[in-house]
Amino acid sequence: MNIISLHTSINGPGNYFKNLGWVTGKLTKNKFWELEHYIQCATLFNFDLSFSVGENHAGFNFEIGLLGYNIHYKIYDVRHWDHLEHRWFD
Numbered sequence: 001m002n003i004i005s006l007h008t009s010i011n012g013p014g015n016y017f018k019n020l021g022w023v024t025g026k027l028t029k030n031k032f033w034e035l036e037h038y039i040q041c042a043t044l045f046n047f048d049l050s051f052s053v054g055e056n057h058a059g060f061n062f063e064i065g066l067l068g069y070n071i072h073y074k075i076y077d078v079r080h081w082d083h084l085e086h087r088w089f090d
Helices: none
Strands: 002-011 017-026 031-040 043-052 059-066 069-077
Touching: none
Parallel strands: none
Antiparallel strands: 002 043, 017 031, 031 069, 043 059, 059 069
């Protein structure tokens, strides 16, 4: 379930995508962080902010892009959510 979800973007023509770099690390047993920098030529402006709980890979997500260059940062849980029992799968 998304607690916070804000997104806005302005896109142009094209579909070129290239990953420029990516790093990740472990925060706790089940929590990881990830930072990615990429080019997506169709993106003129992009802003995305979200925070989710009670779903697969729940966590914090932030992305900003301008004139094709994008930075994406997230903190997420690697576990999957059991919707029937309202808890993480073992």
